[in-house]
Amino acid sequence: MAVQHGGMDDAIAHYGQNATPNIVIIEASSDGGDLVKNIDSLAEVCDPGTQVIVLGTINDVQLYRSLIQQGVADYLVAPFTSKQIFETVMAISTDPAEPTLGRVIACIGANGGAGSSTIAHNVAWCLTRLFDDDVAVIDLDLAFGTLGLAFNLESQQGIQDALAHPERLDEVLLERFMARHDDHILLLTSPASLDADADIDVESFDVLLNLVRRTAPFLVLDLPHQWTGWCRHVLTVSDEIVLTSTMDLAALRDAKGMFDALSNRRQNDAPVRLVLNHQGAYRKTQLTIKDFEGAIGAAPTLVVPHDPALFGAASNNGQMLGAVSERHKVVEGLKSLAQTVSGRDAPKKAKGELFSFLKKKPAKAKVRVKEKAG
Numbered sequence: 234m235a236v237q238h239g240g241m242d243d244a245i246a247h248y249g250q251n252a253t254p255n256i257v258i259i260e261a262s263s264d265g266g267d268l269v270k271n272i273d274s275l276a277e278v279c280d281p282g283t284q285v286i287v288l289g290t291i292n293d294v295q296l297y298r299s300l301i302q303q304g305v306a307d308y309l310v311a312p313f314t315s316k317q318i319f320e321t322v323m324a325i326s327t328d329p330a331e332p333t334l335g336r337v338i339a340c341i342g343a344n345g346g347a348g349s350s351t352i353a354h355n356v357a358w359c360l361t362r363l364f365d366d367d368v369a370v371i372d373l374d375l376a377f378g379t380l381g382l383a384f385n386l387e388s389q390q391g392i393q394d395a396l397a398h399p400e401r402l403d404e405v406l407l408e409r410f411m412a413r414h415d416d417h418i419l420l421l422t423s424p425a426s427l428d429a430d431a432d433i434d435v436e437s438f439d440v441l442l443n444l445v446r447r448t449a450p451f452l453v454l455d456l457p458h459q460w461t462g463w464c465r466h467v468l469t470v471s472d473e474i475v476l477t478s479t480m481d482l483a484a485l486r487d488a489k490g491m492f493d494a495l496s497n498r499r500q501n502d503a504p505v506r507l508v509l510n511h512q513g514a515y516r517k518t519q520l521t522i523k524d525f526e527g528a529i530g531a532a533p534t535l536v537v538p539h540d541p542a543l544f545g546a547a548s549n550n551g552q553m554l555g556a557v558s559e560r561h562k563v564v565e566g567l568k569s570l571a572q573t574v575s576g577r578d579a580p581k582k583a584k585g586e587l588f589s590f591l592k593k594k595p596a597k598a599k600v601r602v603k604e605k606a607g
Contacts, residue, residue, distance in 0.1 A: 241271045249278040256306075256322060260288040268296070272303050284325050288313065316501040335369070335446040338574050339471035341456040341464070343478035343488035348510040348537075350374070351544070352477050352567070353455040354383045358553040359564075359571035360451050361417040363580055369411070369419040369449040371441075373467070374457035376431050378423025381412075385551020388412040391422040393429060399440040407444055419449060433463045442470070451575070460491075469498050473574040475534075477508040480519040489529050506534040506574060514539035535570045537563055 235254075237247060241261050248257075257279070261268055268289065275285065284306040289296075292310045300308045306325045309317060338356065342349035350372075357368045371392060372380035381388060395402060395410045412420045423429070445452055454471065456464055468474055474495055478488040488507065495505050509525060526532050540563060547557045555564045572579055 241268075241275065245271070245274050245278055248275070253278070253280045253283040255282070256284045256286065256325070258286045258288065258318070258322075262290060264291065269299050269303065272300060272305060276304060286318075286321055286325075288318075314501075319501065332447060333450070334443075335449045335452045336473070336574075336576050337442070337446065337452045337454065337471040338473045338475065339454040339456055339468050340475040340477065341468065341491075342458045343476055343491055344484040345458050347458070347477045347479050347484065349458070349475070349477040350379050350383070350455050351548075352475060352508055352510070352537075352570075353453050354380065355554050355564075355567045356475065356571045356574065357418060357451070357453040358555055359568045360453075360575060361415075362555065363568060363571055364450075364575065364577065365417070366451065367417050367419065367449040368451040368453060369421065369445050370453045370455065371421040371445065372423040372455050373433065374425075374455065375423045375429040375433075376425070376427055377457070378425045378455070380420055380455060381422040381425065382551065383548075383553075384414045384418070384420060386412055386414065386420070386422075388420070388422045391424060393424050395421060395441050396433065396437045399434075399437040402440055402444060404444065404448065407441075407448065421445075431457070431459075432461070435463050435466050438463065438467065439470075465498075468495055472576065473503050474499075474505045475508055475570070475574065476505050477510050478525075479511050479514075480509055480521075480525070481515070482520065485520055485525060485528055488525070492529050492531070503574075503576075504531065506570065507531060508570065509533045509536045511539045512536050534573060535566050537566060 237243060239247075241259055241263065244257070244259055257275075259275070261271070263271060268287070268291070272285070272287070279285065285304070286306050287300060287308045288311065289308060290311050297308050307321045309321065338353075340349050340353035340356070354370065357370045360366070360368045370380060372378035373392065375393060378392075390410045391412075392410075395407065410421060412422065414420055442452075454467060456467060476488060476491060476495070478484045492505050492507065499505075507525070507529065509522065512519070512522075522533060522536060540561075543554060543557060543561060543563060546552075547554050550557070554561065554567065558564065
């Protein structure tokens, strides 16, 4: 990015002597008539294919139409935000022929033992059930990852192999490293070995991330409870962040610190989704939901009650919670969380299901008994 001062006149003079970039953003203060003339002059010095975005002060529909007819990509009227400019640039830069990149959902615990991995695995499972679409799950806890245990599978290769030689990584090699749980869930497991280096190279991870996003509409990242440079990078580039916390004082302190830090880094992105886990595990000593709302300044997206029977059965059997009891209220809450972070509209119900309440019960057959004479 290069910033030039001077406005429209200097832009025309500059690009008359220099090649134009792919996108030129012009901030203009002239009136409507002069602006239209200046755009004609700018078009004469721009290279073919250059996209022009004009930032102006005149809110006039006729002016907007005139600029669009002249070939201007978009016209924004002050006051405008950085998010509006970003979205405009993205809109004119996206190639419609390219496949849509998968949505990245990062899950991390505010404290150790918060249950963030369990939330990540079950959100992935719920996404497949809600949208009947592929979901890739990557375990980034190289030393203590539980993805293989949670889905009851063993994989000889995984995340460490994928990151070892990023320059060689392609779709064919990635398919060898990923294990398939069912028709829709793809898993990139961790070695879960204390000999594994817990640090991850950011550039290698970005290569892997961009490749996986082209293979699945959803990508769930299970992060360890760390605050290293690579963890912050992963959280910053993710579309959604799910922050899981238990309901004690130390967890509240850490959850607030992480929530504030991530919110400041992602001011134009989706808000951090706070999940309070194990509600009721320590009824006499745990903090309340209002305590978290007051300290953090945001209501939790989901509160998960403490249910040892449900979670224990799923863990011991290598199953997701919905496979143990799909209609359990915990599973319904996780489906709601999955819907929230999906970035999609709720799937429509089938017509028969939608109007099932209108169906009348079949009338019972009436039986008449005739008495014999005499």
